[in-house]
Amino acid sequence: MAGSDKGMRTRRDFLYRAAAVGGSALLLNTMNAWGMGIASRVSAPPQLSGSGKGKKVLILGAGLAGMTAAYELGKLGYEVQVIEARSFAGGRCQTARKGFQLQELGGQMQECRFDEGHYINHGPWRIPMHHQSTLHYTRLFKVPLEVMVNENDNAIIYLEQGGPLAKQRLRGAQVKSDLRGHVAELLAKSVKNDQLDAQLNAGDKALLLDYLANEGHLDAGDLRYKGRSGRGYKTNPGAGMLPGPGEASDPLGFRDLLASKVGKVYSAVQDFPMQNTMFQPVGGMDQIARAFEKQVGRTIRYGAEVQTIRQDANKVTVTVKDAASGKLSSLNADYCLCTIPLSVLRMIDTDFSPRFKDAVKAVAYMPVGKIGLQMKRRFWEEDDQIYGGHIVTDLKGINVISVPSSNWQKQKGVLLGYYNYMLDAIETSALSPPARAEFALSAGQQIFPAYRSSFESSFSVAWHRVQYNLGGWAEWTDESRKAAYPILNEGEGRILLAGEHLSYLTGWQAGAIESSWQQIERIHARAQA
């Protein structure tokens, strides 16, 4: 048992004792808790000195990794040129609003028809508070943020395969109140009945009963869980003589809850990247791309597709094709930072070594599908009081229906109708956009009576069918992390790679930014040498 800190005067004392009592783990934990930097080590760009003047860096891709590099290297005086295949910057950092167009490989052209002020973030859609790298730039570039509601206990949980609770509009608050209440009751009674005397002494028992009574909202007398305000009332408290003081609504049965396996939709706490407080930029995630573009846009050449990548002892040579005219041109630089997703890079003509090329090919990219549905009435708010957050469901191919954290109480709203992966995403992507919408509506209609009748228009994406991405994000395995990851991080010669794929934050904007920070530090070291 860790010692108490009675008599402790200073932090330093505490740290010494922590190390003595709890070893380095406790020491580091304490240091971390006090903000002494281990966990926040990579929350700022590398502090680099010296000048890049006279040196040129070619950056392939104007996503966040590329633009981060352009910005930071530009500050150091490097001549930077960014090559971007699309007509706009941001990479996967996109937002679909009125007029936004997308044509997937082998698919129809979609043009988003959402009303002014409404949008869907069909790429990244939330920023964890722990991602200080992303937040570094939103702060620096003054991108206004708002809360993205990622946890809402009033949201519905709908399980088609939910045993005794199948096809019911359960609320997270009810499920958590009741499962935790019943479990606390079971344990408390067992403790009280001396069934756990093998593990607990008298002192333990008293403290544990105290904890369980609070966690489970147990009756002081009989230790039973009988409901609580947090699960909702039979009649909500109001004013005047009606309604009365508000008795809690009746709990769901313990066996029903266990048999339904609904407990799997939550856990003691959210996982690290999913915890309150999460953010989104006001007006769409692409505001981050716009902010970067404002800083480095003049260095970006748009509509230029990379055709070949070559290098020799002195320089890197990249040929690009102008997407509009088809015209080819050749660009040289001292160094190259290639941020092209590996899924695309492996199809480009390069002179990397066979070993490097194998590494590029070693990583799978995740098929991902998303659909935004504009609804003419915010029925989830008006009828169900669900403000932001996720409706979790096992309806095939849906995973989650997420309601927007913007335009509160307005007339209309765009919700996320599905967010699917792997086989589900491949199947859905085979559907035409209207058929994808129909698929989403059929599912949503089972949960919300007003779903189909409120629908106005949709915009969907299947990232594995997007030409310059061919997948949502990189999916490493233990094996490929061991074999290919170090090779790719090392780069080759005058060419380094960067992007979410070269991080442990795959699929997150922070992965792209932090990879870029690392790689520009290495480029700078090489350039200065």
Add this chain to the structure above:
Amino acid sequence: MAGSDKGMRTRRDFLYRAAAVGGSALLLNTMNAWGMGIASRVSAPPQLSGSGKGKKVLILGAGLAGMTAAYELGKLGYEVQVIEARSFAGGRCQTARKGFQLQELGGQMQECRFDEGHYINHGPWRIPMHHQSTLHYTRLFKVPLEVMVNENDNAIIYLEQGGPLAKQRLRGAQVKSDLRGHVAELLAKSVKNDQLDAQLNAGDKALLLDYLANEGHLDAGDLRYKGRSGRGYKTNPGAGMLPGPGEASDPLGFRDLLASKVGKVYSAVQDFPMQNTMFQPVGGMDQIARAFEKQVGRTIRYGAEVQTIRQDANKVTVTVKDAASGKLSSLNADYCLCTIPLSVLRMIDTDFSPRFKDAVKAVAYMPVGKIGLQMKRRFWEEDDQIYGGHIVTDLKGINVISVPSSNWQKQKGVLLGYYNYMLDAIETSALSPPARAEFALSAGQQIFPAYRSSFESSFSVAWHRVQYNLGGWAEWTDESRKAAYPILNEGEGRILLAGEHLSYLTGWQAGAIESSWQQIERIHARAQA
């Protein structure tokens, strides 16, 4: 055990079965879950028909109860006159920003000196999603809302009296992860060891173990809780070759956690009014008051203090004193809705019956103190990654330090330095404003190293010392609810009362609004008869 719903085709079928299996409780619960209205009964103003033309209603007080009445009765054609003692409307719905002045009884004049764009909601500061009455008007009057972060597991818990964990900057996520993990481990092992066979059959055991493994993040092999991403990492995952895959930081010890009693700061779910998603108006809570004022401001006479209230068979007569000139005037009306807090009303000269006067005197009002502290740097975000939410502490007289859910990532911010009640509030209120700030800074400095050095200016309120309130809100007891509450709701003759005090939502804006809805319905019924 409730039956499964295999073979169920329609909602109607389900309801019949629910009633048969689970009785009326399950039936009502299901109806409620499907939005069939019991719990949402009072989320809209009363639907009243007929006209109030030719009838005059005097409304005492331009807080939310008064202005709600003025708006709704005005729509029905009543001639409405609102008498307000202050120079502005809103009652307790106030926001302190630059230039806002407050002089407490027996106190110094305070003038808020916060920077432009910064403020403190020193009265109501959050709107529960369940308070559909408040949200009715924010929607109707198009008051823009933003999320008020009311639960943030990255916020610090600081217990001076925390046993083995005293004076440590604990994080909610760690405490929840660890306590729930350890408890799940204890229970899972007990179940596995057949120690709970008295309560659980084999099927129960398997399902329960399944649940506990997920809730507690238990090791599949040995059922031990060894930490999880949700409690934080030893080193955060990042990019490139460092840091590595991110091992969870080490859990706090089970006995330490229990002995510290830190578990009392959370529970299975938040209580009903405190659940995600909570709101605040953009730019300050008083935006609600401003929106009402826009609708009914022309009916409000400001700076007019009620002196006497009299009635006879035909009319109500109220004399008011003009606060500026001291001039007295007399006003008549057919009916009167008095929304003056009982704490103040009992000191006004009225001709209520002794029974009614006793009822007015029967209710205590809560002493409440709040202080806003402007900090020149948002150290809670920059150093600790705490974005909105509450730092819970047992430091005497503080209760909570709450950080703002606005101005994300800006340079400065105003935080709530304490929110105290009863004796603590009385003691703090005896201090001068600078001394109150010093008290708050001394406490906060124990948690945040940058607290004192970041401080710029403060604005504090002790509601029990505010002339027209004499308390934060009404505090009913079981006894006074039985004895006095019905009498006050009934009103007397041509005079009805309304306000948060005549609700089961005391201290909430919804209480004032819903009380007002009820009482205007009764006034209208009397007027039409």
